Amino acid sequence: MAGTDYVESLNHFIVDYVLGWYEQGTILIVRASVPKGDENFPASTPRMPVADWYEREVKETLGLNPVGHPNPRKLLTSDDWPEDLFPMRKSFKNETPPPIKADAKFPFVAPENAGSFNVVPYGPYHFAIHEPIYFRFHVDGERITGVDLRAGFNYRGLEKIAETRMSYETVPFVAERICGICGSVHGEAYSQALEGAAGFEAPERAKWIRTIMLEIERIHSHLLWLGVATHMVGFDSGLMQFWRVRERIMFLAELLTGNRKQYGMIVPGGVRRDIREDKKEKALREVAEILGEYQELLDAALGLSTLQSRLKGVGYLSKGDAEKYSVMGPVARASGVDIDARRDYPYEAYPHFEFETPVQTGGDVLARTVVRAYDTLESIKIVKQALESLPDGPVHIPIDYIPPDMTSVGLVEGPRGTDVHYLITGGEDTVYRWRVRAPTYANLPATPLMLMGQTLADASVVIGSVDPCISCTERMMVVDDRTGEERIISGRGLVEGPA
Amino acid sequence: MSSILKLLRVGIKRGRVTLRYPAEKTPTPEGLRGRPVLDFDTCIGCGACAKMCPPNALTVEEKENVWTLRLFYGRCIMCGLCEEVCPVDAYRFSEEFELASATREDLEVELQLLRVKCRGCGKYFTTKRLLDDTVAEYSELAGGYAGEFKEMIYLCPDCRRMDWSETLADAYREARYES
Numbered sequence: 001m002a003g004t005d006y007v008e009s010l011n012h013f014i015v016d017y018v019l020g021w022y023e024q025g026t027i028l029i030v031r032a033s034v035p036k037g038d039e040n041f042p043a044s045t046p047r048m049p050v051a052d053w054y055e056r057e058v059k060e061t062l063g064l065n066p067v068g069h070p071n072p073r074k075l076l077t078s079d080d081w082p083e084d085l086f087p088m089r090k091s092f093k094n095e096t097p098p099p100i101k102a103d104a105k106f107p108f109v110a111p112e113n114a115g116s117f118n119v120v121p122y123g124p125y126h127f128a129i130h131e132p133i134y135f136r137f138h139v140d141g142e143r144i145t146g147v148d149l150r151a152g153f154n155y156r157g158l159e160k161i162a163e164t165r166m167s168y169e170t171v172p173f174v175a176e177r178i179c180g181i182c183g184s185v186h187g188e189a190y191s192q193a194l195e196g197a198a199g200f201e202a203p204e205r206a207k208w209i210r211t212i213m214l215e216i217e218r219i220h221s222h223l224l225w226l227g228v229a230t231h232m233v234g235f236d237s238g239l240m241q242f243w244r245v246r247e248r249i250m251f252l253a254e255l256l257t258g259n260r261k262q263y264g265m266i267v268p269g270g271v272r273r274d275i276r277e278d279k280k281e282k283a284l285r286e287v288a289e290i291l292g293e294y295q296e297l298l299d300a301a302l303g304l305s306t307l308q309s310r311l312k313g314v315g316y317l318s319k320g321d322a323e324k325y326s327v328m329g330p331v332a333r334a335s336g337v338d339i340d341a342r343r344d345y346p347y348e349a350y351p352h353f354e355f356e357t358p359v360q361t362g363g364d365v366l367a368r369t370v371v372r373a374y375d376t377l378e379s380i381k382i383v384k385q386a387l388e389s390l391p392d393g394p395v396h397i398p399i400d401y402i403p404p405d406m407t408s409v410g411l412v413e414g415p416r417g418t419d420v421h422y423l424i425t426g427g428e429d430t431v432y433r434w435r436v437r438a439p440t441y442a443n444l445p446a447t448p449l450m451l452m453g454q455t456l457a458d459a460s461v462v463i464g465s466v467d468p469c470i471s472c473t474e475r476m477m478v479v480d481d482r483t484g485e486e487r488i489i490s491g492r493g494l495v496e497g498p499a
Numbered sequence: 500m501s502s503i504l505k506l507l508r509v510g511i512k513r514g515r516v517t518l519r520y521p522a523e524k525t526p527t528p529e530g531l532r533g534r535p536v537l538d539f540d541t542c543i544g545c546g547a548c549a550k551m552c553p554p555n556a557l558t559v560e561e562k563e564n565v566w567t568l569r570l571f572y573g574r575c576i577m578c579g580l581c582e583e584v585c586p587v588d589a590y591r592f593s594e595e596f597e598l599a600s601a602t603r604e605d606l607e608v609e610l611q612l613l614r615v616k617c618r619g620c621g622k623y624f625t626t627k628r629l630l631d632d633t634v635a636e637y638s639e640l641a642g643g644y645a646g647e648f649k650e651m652i653y654l655c656p657d658c659r660r661m662d663w664s665e666t667l668a669d670a671y672r673e674a675r676y677e678s
Contacts, residue, residue, distance in 0.1 A: 258579070299505060
């Protein structure tokens with residue numbers, strides 16, 4: 001879902017709901033217009049819990065009020081950001097620093113029956129989650145009985161930058177830097193959306209190379225996760241061994257693109273670097289060795305009874321809840337929801353390759369681990385097939401003409417789930433509206449469900465099992481507040497030191 | 500065999516893979532996009548790279564008779580667009596990737612080129628190297644008009660437009676008197 005400011009030209013705002021059905025492979029965009037002066041629209045969150053975050057975001061970034069929203073608190077902007085200033089409106093200039101409200105406070109949910117419960121703050125900087133997000137656990141002894149969540153510490157305004165000072169050609173580089181792990185996924189989703197708007201199809205060889213890059217990224221991301229997850233449960237040999245295999249994938253990426261990360265490969269019109277014949281041979285040899293090493297490791301690590309008993313039954317998410325909250329990727333597939341954009345919304349070269357989508361019904365952290373482990377195996381096979389069947393031809397054809405005012409959607413199955421880029425083209429070589437829905441944006445709202453009833457000691461691995469990517473989710477501004485338990489230090493306070 | 504023994508075997512079989520970094524150098528593959536190096540002698544000062552640079556690591560400043568290109572590695576994302584757009588291939592991506600430094604100045608490179616005055620209005624308008632390069636490359640194409648071409652190239656865009664419209668107007672007037 002995305003809102004767009006059309007006040008200058010049409011005197012109203014538009015709100016688009018992008019709905020997808022994986023079984024049929026279809027997308028439906030429902031568009032509503034919200035007139036200027038009466039910025040209200042009926043909220044769909046009471047009937048569709050998925051819309052919760054999206055409608056809150058539209059409220060605070062565009063000032064469109066979802067009437068009847070059960071939880072209209074701030075989501076992305078900081079506590080001291082003024083409530084009547086909307087960063088995604090076209091009238092807001094991105095150079096203007098906002099006035100800071102010094103006494104702002106975030107309204108956290110109070111624990112029911114406050115006397116007998118304790119509140120444990122978790123984050124925004126916590127050793128186990130690596131990225132800033134703030135959880136507030138209400139605990140009864142060891143058990144978590146209530147969870148509240150505050151996101152938004154990484155809101156950097158990337159969408160605004162793309163709309164105001166980037167051209168079509170340079171946006172992919174910003175898109176890649178949304179996330180440090182799945183950069184290509186964002187580059188690809190943006191390019192797909194733009195190519196869709198222009199009615200352009202990338203050359204065959206470029207499609208194959210894009211597929212290779214996306215899969216290499218999935219392998220390294222899953223291996224990274226497997227390492228971190230095993231580390232979180234205290235199984236450090238797992239960390240060392242998974243990351244040893246991962247290092248080879250990083251080297252493979254470096255060989256093919258010139259960079260370990262942020263490859264800068266996928267741009268509208270194709271890819272920027274060809275895979276030379278000698279490099280292809282070298283890459284194929286690498287892939288074969290990686291497959292062998294990985295299988296050997298998987299066989300040894302996943303069979304460990306200590307690991308299995310540590311993860312089994314932890315962080316349960318039922319199939320019903322997974323569908324209700326519309327979680328994505330491995331989290332959904334571990335709860336028995338069989339969705340995979342590579343298969344259901346075929347793009348690039350995926351229809352030409354044979355691969356399976358691992359699905360588990362356990363719904364716990366163990367199931368998520370198994371899904372990711374086998375997903376990695378399938379990805380290695382896809383890379384091998386793609387390298388072997390690489391067609392000849394050009395790798396990049398410039399797009400001649402991009403028509404203005406086209407609405408387009410790019411869907412890519414990233415390591416964490418389906419990444420959706422929503423795009424409205426503008427005149428003069430710039431995007432009019434670019435909305436990034438990273439998979440963690442869909443997965444995080446479901447974490448409170450997984451955490452309920454768990455012990456505090458399991459919280460890290462449960463949150464970790466979503467493989468949260470916070471910078472992806474929040475895309476946008478410097479952290480200028482820190483919410484302690486009862487005290488708030490404003491951005492100014494952080495600079496000047498504690499009073 | 501129990502899994503823990505299998506894991507132990509994997510560990511022993513693969514052995515130590517870490518390097519004694521930084522004493523031992525990390526291997527880099529051919530074609531690594533490390534620190535971009537600007538060749539000062541080749542750059543003609545067209546400014547295409549600064550226009551294209553997504554993070555504004557490259558900036559151009561024009562002041563009187565000096566054209567300054569600043570490259571700040573602190574902002575550089577090693578995307579390689581400057582290398583792609585450069586008409587004279589002045590950029591080369593080195594294999595150097597350790598760019599950490601304690602001072603900002605270490606990460607700054609500055610190139611200054613001389614600008615030339617417009618023959619007509621006397622304002623500074625572009626770099627001398629760019630004009631010399633254009634003359635060297637395109638004089639042949641001008642054929643018998645090489646002299647006129649050289650004259651015109653030293654006019655700023657505004658004066659060139661005026662010059663052209665005056666020439667056209669003259670030609671038109673002449674044609675009318677003749678008929």
